[in-house]
Amino acid sequence: MSPTMTRHRRSGFTLIDLVIVVAILAVLVAFLLPATRQAREAGRRTQCKCHLKQIGLAFHNYHDVFRCFPAGYHLANEGPYTGWGWGVSLLPYLDRKPDYEQFHLPLGLNGTSNETPASTELSVFHCPSDPTQSQFFEFAVVNSEVRGGEVVPAPLDSIRRFPRSAYFGVVGYVPAHLGGIERTDVGESQENPGRLGNVGSSFGPDRRYCDQQNFRGIFGQNSAVTIREIKDGVSNALMVGERYSPWMDGSPQKKNRAGVGDGTWLGVPDCSTAVGLAAALGDTSVKLNLGLKARRHETTGFGSLHSGGAHFLLADGAVRFISDKISVTAYRDLSTIDDGRQVSEF
Secondary structure (H helix, E strand, O other), X not given: OOOOOOOOOOOOOOHHHHHHHHHHHHHHHHHHHHHHHHHHHHHHHHHHHHHHHHHHHHHHHHHHHHOOOOOOEOOOOOEEOOEEEXXXXXXXXXXXXXXXXXXXXXXXXXXXXXXXXXXXXXHHHOOOOOOOOOOOEEEEEOOOEEEOOEEEOOOOOEEEEEOOOOEEEEOEOOOHHHOOOOXXXXXXXXXXXXXXXXXXXXXXXXXXXXXXXXXXXXXXXXOOOOHHHOOOOHHHOEEEEEOOOXXXXXXXXXXXXXXXXXXXXXXXXXXXXXXXHOOOEEOOOOOOOOOOOOOOOOOOOOOOOOOOEEEEEEOOOOEEEEEOOOOHHHHHHHHOOOOOOOOOOO
C-alpha cells in the first residue's frame, strides 16, 4: 500500500445509536398520542355541543310559531302504533323543509311512500364520538293498529332501516310509588326495563301512550308543553340528552337489529314496547352513564362516550355538560318541569 494513501473511516449509525433513536421516538410517541386523542375528542365534544345548540334554536323557532314545543311523538286516536317524533317536527327549522315536505305523515312510519324520506341521514342528530351513529339500524315497525276503537292485530312487524340519532327527548321519570325504579345509586347491576310508559305484552287502545302525567317531563305522547308550563324555570329543565349506542362489540346476535337504547330521529316505531318508545325518548330513572363500561347495558336512560358525563340541551336553549357524578335526586329534579325544586349547581 502506498504510504501517501490515507485510510478513511466510514461514518454511520452504530447499534447503540439506533437503540437511542428508537427509544427517543417511543418516548415522543407516548407523549404525543394521548395529547392527539384528547385534542380529537375535544373537537368531537365541541361538534356534539354545536349540534345540540342547533337543535335548541330549532325548538325555540318552533315554539315561536306554535306557542309550544313539539310533541315527543305524535299518535292519532286511531291508526298504527307508530308516531312521528320531535325530530321530524323540527325539520323545517333545521333548514330541512324539503325533506319534511316529502313525508306523508298520516300514513305513519310504516307507509311505503315514506321509505325514501325516512332513509335520510342527518348529521345534526349525530354525536361524532359515537362511531355507530352513521349506521342505519333495523327497527321493528309495528303493523297492528286501532280502527273504530278496536284493535286490529297484525301477525308480523315490518323491519325498516332507519337513520340513527344520538339525542333523545327527556320525559322525566316515574316515581317509585307509581311503579318506577327506586334504588339507582347502587352499582351498575341496577336494571332499567324501560319504564317509558304504559307498555305491556298485549295490545289495546290504552297501550297507546307514554304517561306524561306520571313522568312530568317536557316530552311525551302528543305533548305540547309551553314555556309557561315549565314552572321550575327553563334553565332548570332538561329537554334533550345524549345516549350512546349499546352493544358496540359487534355481537352476531345483535348486528344491525335495534334494541332498547338505539334511536332514530324519525320517532317511535312501536309505542307498545320499550324498544319503540326509547327510539325517541329517554328518562332519568337510572343514573347517568349507567352500564357504560360494559357497553352491553340496554337502557332508556342517558349517557355518552364523552369522558365523565353527557351533554344536555336545556329548555332555555343552553347546552350543559352534566357530570355522571350528579346525584340521582338532582338529576331527576332537572328532568321534570313542575316539582318545585330547583337545582342551583349541576
